Amino acid sequence: MNHWLFKSEPDTWSWDQQVAKGAAGEEWGGVRNYQARNNMRAMRLGDLGFFYHSNQGKEIVGIVEVCAESAPDSTTDDARWDCVHIRALRPLPRPVTLEDCKAEPALAGMALVTNTRLSVQPVTPEEWAIVCRMAGIED
């Protein structure tokens, strides 16, 4: 199983809104970046991801699950853009901020730190475990 990280500005789409969608989940549409799209194409049902609030909060607030694999993005007619659906699984007991990640040497290579502008990122198993521990949950 692979791990990922989804960024969203809470003004546009927040964790609370994601939670409100329940088990049905929501299409992660509107992504117009090839790297992010390719990451979504690589996702499989049941993959887990962090849900990160960019701009405001700047923290990882929850864990989501891929509940529909990559398919054409309904927010555009442009055939280039695909996206997955995700659903909220659980909030983090203690959100992990960007600052926290930067302060943790073991996370120095994390895309969140090194590739700030990428909105859908891969997360390594090691990074996943470390962030989970920092958040107060066992992996």
Added chain:
DNA sequence: GCCAACGTTGGC
């Protein structure tokens, strides 16, 4: 609100 980083576009 500013600006650095980075991606995309389009002229040549």
Added chain:
DNA sequence: GCCAACGTTGGC
């Protein structure tokens, strides 16, 4: 295919 111009993201 190069690169300048431009647009966007996102931290600060």
